[in-house]
Amino acid sequence: MKSGIAAAVVLAFGASSAYAQSDNVSGFYVGGGWGAYDVQVDDIDDTDDAIQRIDDDDNAWRVFGGWRFNPYLSVELAYVDFGEPGDQLEGSGSSGNYKLDISGLQPAVYGTFPIGPVELFAKLGYYFYDVDLSVNLDDLGGDVFSSDTSEEAWSYGGGVGVTILDHLHFKLEYEKIDTDLIDDLDSIWLTAAWRF
Numbered sequence: 001m002k003s004g005i006a007a008a009v010v011l012a013f014g015a016s017s018a019y020a021q022s023d024n025v026s027g028f029y030v031g032g033g034w035g036a037y038d039v040q041v042d043d044i045d046d047t048d049d050a051i052q053r054i055d056d057d058d059n060a061w062r063v064f065g066g067w068r069f070n071p072y073l074s075v076e077l078a079y080v081d082f083g084e085p086g087d088q089l090e091g092s093g094s095s096g097n098y099k100l101d102i103s104g105l106q107p108a109v110y111g112t113f114p115i116g117p118v119e120l121f122a123k124l125g126y127y128f129y130d131v132d133l134s135v136n137l138d139d140l141g142g143d144v145f146s147s148d149t150s151e152e153a154w155s156y157g158g159g160v161g162v163t164i165l166d167h168l169h170f171k172l173e174y175e176k177i178d179t180d181l182i183d184d185l186d187s188i189w190l191t192a193a194w195r196f
Contacts, residue, residue, distance in 0.1 A: 026068045029196065030063075030066075031194060032192065033190055072112050073109070074110045076108045076125075078105070100131070100132070101131070108123050111123075118162050123157045123175065124154070127154075127179075131150075131151060132148045133147045159171055159174055169193045170190070171191045174189075
């Protein structure tokens with residue numbers, strides 16, 4: 001994650017040499033990105049006292065398209081996949097494993113404050129996602145808990161972006177998804193987009 005932050009800082013400061021005043025102030029864009037996230041799930045009631053907490057981190061990816069109305073406001077639709085984190089677990093008197101699958105669609109609005117090639121931004125989105133959680137305990141012969149549900153939640157974040165060569169835009173973004181089903185879902189994203 002530190003290398004992603006360092007890359008974004010280098011891009012932000014190094015882009016000034018490749019930057020010219022852009023005529024590309026509105027229009028369509030597409031892109032994709034890679035993220036690292038941390039997820040926590042507490043109080044898994046259906047497993048009694050065997051499992052109290054799941055705390056994991058993994059990589060994520062997203063693809064998106066959007067429209068910039070002007071240099072200050074844009075809307076975006078993204079498909080976000082948080083992968084399938086899973087691990088061995090130790091419960092009270094038993095051991096086993098779990099797998100968590102989270103993915104869905106996220107419309108969002110971005111407010112941007114441009115400073116030359118660098119842009120500071122804030123984001124407000126709404127995440128429509130599916131969560132598939134399965135837990136296996138060896139002592140109980142396999143599946144003891146399985147949940148497959150569709151949820152929705154607000155998301156918000158912010159960060160810094162930089163445009164080079166008039167069309168190629170990079171962002172470093174922190175995002176939090178405010179969901180009751182998952183106790184904590186925070187991520188850091190490094191994305192690239194082409195502004196047409």
